[in-house]
Amino acid sequence: MPVGLAVEVTGNTWRMRGTDHMPVRCAALTGKIGERAGCGIYEWRPNPCRELEPGSQGCDRARARHGLPPLQPPA
């Protein structure tokens, strides 16, 4: 994890910088949400990011926070 992208919460818990800000924006996020965005540390992203499945309820909630509709399954 690049220095400065994570913030210590407790002794063994860290969060991505920016995920506790309003509006939420992870410091590793690149691009513009809703147009073209990506993870700047994709290969090193933390476990919660790896576990979030596209189209899951968590994904839909995150999209809704940015005014985006749920993902549609491929036709």
Ligand code: SF4
């Ligand atoms: S996938 Fe990358 S940009 Fe998205 S929250 Fe995780 S670390 Fe940040």
